[in-house]
Amino acid sequence: MGRPPCCDKIGVKKGPWTPEEDIMLVSYVQEHGPGNWRAVPSNTGLRRCSKSCRLRWTNYLRPGIKRGSFTDHEEKMIVQLQGLLGNKWAAIASYLPERTDNDIKNYWNTHLKKKLKKLQSGDSCLSGAGELFPAMLSKGQWERRLQTDISTAKQALHDALSSETADKSFAGATPYASSTENIARLLKQWMNEKPNSHNNNNNKSQCSSSTSNNRTAVDSSCSD
DNA sequence: AAGAAGTGCAACCGCCAACCG
DNA sequence: ACGGTTGGCGGTTGCACTTCT
Structure with a gap:
């Protein structure tokens, strides 16, 4: 008997995360806390594998990164x-x-x-x-x-x-970013670039948007 | 200016170990 | 004690971006 897949492969979205998905994930984690990743896709409506949710959180959205x-x-x-x-x-x-x-x-x-x-x-x-x-x-x-x-x-x-723990608003004063800050930055950049992506609103444009957002965020946080 | 090659990074895949009933 | 489930980890890939020719 083979190992069951970690999630249902049918209907599971792959590829870069959109800001909307990030927001859904962050708001869920803020409410319920990290953990029980298995339940995240069904509870949030995200069409993502539980592993993908966990990875996105730990590598990108988690506060303190x-x-x-x-x-x-x-x-x-x-x-x-x-x-x-x-x-x-x-x-x-x-x-x-x-x-x-x-x-x-x-x-x-x-x-x-x-x-x-x-x-x-x-x-x-x-x-x-x-x-x-x-x-x-x-x-x-x-x-x-x-x-x-x-x-x-x-x-x-x-x-x-x-x-x-002492100061939840530490993100503004340090290179660390809370997940809210991360999302806010992503969203801001995404909104700025949205007119361009309207013409080509497929997976690749989302990826480009997401990736360049990230790079911009990195650059701006560096220059700060 | 345009195409090729190189670079950087987000995300995926598969394996493993811990946990739980 | 055992088998199934889940989370975590390391390796790898794909693709956007940058630099070179």
């Missing part, structure tokens, strides 16, 4: 933790609470892997190689730095959690 480019410190943390833990992205992400495992995985695959490859092929133009890649440090140095970085990350986690 920091978007935009990675800092040097984050980069170092990822490299060091990857060296220590391997491709355990969820474990690595637990040390960088404002980043999702998917983000870290993407960043590793698209940026850091290449950097490492360059370094290993003897490209000397990259300064600070030892700082970034622990294999180039002595074990003792590397362990001391890792300890320091983990402590810093733990402190950051503590700060992030306490500020979240």
